Amino acid sequence: RMIRNRLTVLACMAVIVTLLAFAHGAPALAQGGSGRLVVYSAAPLDFAESLKRAFEALHPGTTVEIVNPGGAEAIIAKLAAERHNPQADVFHSGAVFEFLVAAKMGLLARTDPAVIAPDLPQALEIAGARIPLYDEEGRWYVWGFSLGVIGYNERRLEQLGLPVPRRWQDLADPRYRGQIVFNMPQQSSSAFNTLVAHYQMFGEEGVWELWDAIDRNIAFYTPSTGALYSLVARGEVPISFGTARNYYVNRAEGHAVNVVYPEEGAWVFATAVGIVEGAKNRELAEAFVRFVLSPEGQVHAANHFQNPIRKGIQATAHSVDLSVEYVENTVPKIVVVDSALAEEIREEVMRRFDRYTSR
Structure with missing residues (x-):
């Protein structure tokens, strides 16, 4: 009976510890708000770091680790080598055709565009062209060009x-x-x-x-x-x-x-982002992709001289107009x-x- 009582006490303590953990931080993790996110990015370091700081500020308790092994092709090679034990959650930056290669190799996870980018059209129609903004299976999303x-x-x-x-x-x-x-x-x-x-x-x-x-x-x-x-x-x-x-x-x-x-x-030259197949922090990875595509994420893109995909976006760090409206009015x-x-x-x-x- 004494052993049974001790087991009961230990079980109760375990429940209490679990409840305290949820009370102090697990709800944020359950919402994809905290944890460690690994982003393989081919973007210039100052740009990638600006996204890291902004995302971490929006998600207290989150740590974003930026890794650039030497460009998009090197990232694809690294993802392929890690296929059976993925170390990255997000593949960020690189040309769309490189994301097509990664998707064909099975390195990018399928997502629901209605969840990730519910307010974006499937394509940006501009200056006589139709720029696809994501594929039907949600394996990649264009965030700039x-x-x-x-x-x-x-x-x-x-x-x-x-x-x-x-x-x-x-x-x-x-x-x-x-x-x-x-x-x-x-x-x-x-x-x-x-x-x-x-x-x-x-x-x-x-x-x-x-x-x-x-x-x-x-x-x-x-x-x-x-x-x-x-x-x-x-x-x-x-x-x-x-x-x-x-x-x-x-x-x-x-x-x-x-x-x-x-x-x-x-x-x-359209640049994209996607979630790595088998990502360990899938929920937080989805939150990061949504942030990159959000109006705030688009301002970061414009600040680093990328054309945003959303209308009404202006850079706050310089005076160059890269907006969709400017391109529509200027580019033949x-x-x-x-x-x-x-x-x-x-x-x-x-x-x-x-x-x-x-x-």
Whole structure:
């Protein structure tokens, strides 16, 4: 009887401890409000850290751990290696086509878009384009985008007496010989996307006629995507073309850099977020994705020079207008890169650029 009474007392104490734990913190955990959230993010560290601080402030008791193993491709490789024991809860940032790869590999969890993004349309219709904002199975959600543009150094072009190129076709003008730098599609996804977009704009014959002429004007091809922007920022080469975000960052740093949205079309580099299949903290992961897509999360995106997907969003950290409304009123045309076409022409693009870059 004495043993039975002791067991009864121990059981009662266990119940009391459990109730006290719930009274002091477990309700927040049950709501997805506290715990440890691991986010693999390919975003610039200052941006990822701003999301971390804001989310932790909204969810007291939560710790967000940001991990960047070296970009989106490295994240996918890491998620694949950890497939049987996932260490991350969220995959944040990276191009949509990279999320398509991750989803095809079974690395992203299915979610209900009606729960995660109930007030977002399935696509953003803007400047003649339809940008998908999530897939039907909710494995990825677009939180922002940047546009493929022509970037130039205002001061250097003025010194050279050259006009600002307004169209992709202007880059074929012999006046720009030796005044353009581009990165290598063999090593850069954004460079490859530029070529796919040009293929869509100019057709199979027109794209290579254009590129044979542009190639003659290119001073050199750089294997470094970062150099594409820094060379123009410093005025060492006056013209390059890439994603607008990077030029805006350089402009905010005081460089005489500006961008052109080409008349034939600016291509979309949409960036996404998704929950990792087998995430240990699924509820908190869903809360993080909802935050990234929320108006507050969108302001963070705009503050770091990403175009938001929601209307009415303005940056609070700088004066560059990246709003949906501005894009609608300013950009002549937007081209959404065709992922199926990209795979179809990949070998041809690589073959052509092996020839261009070996000269």
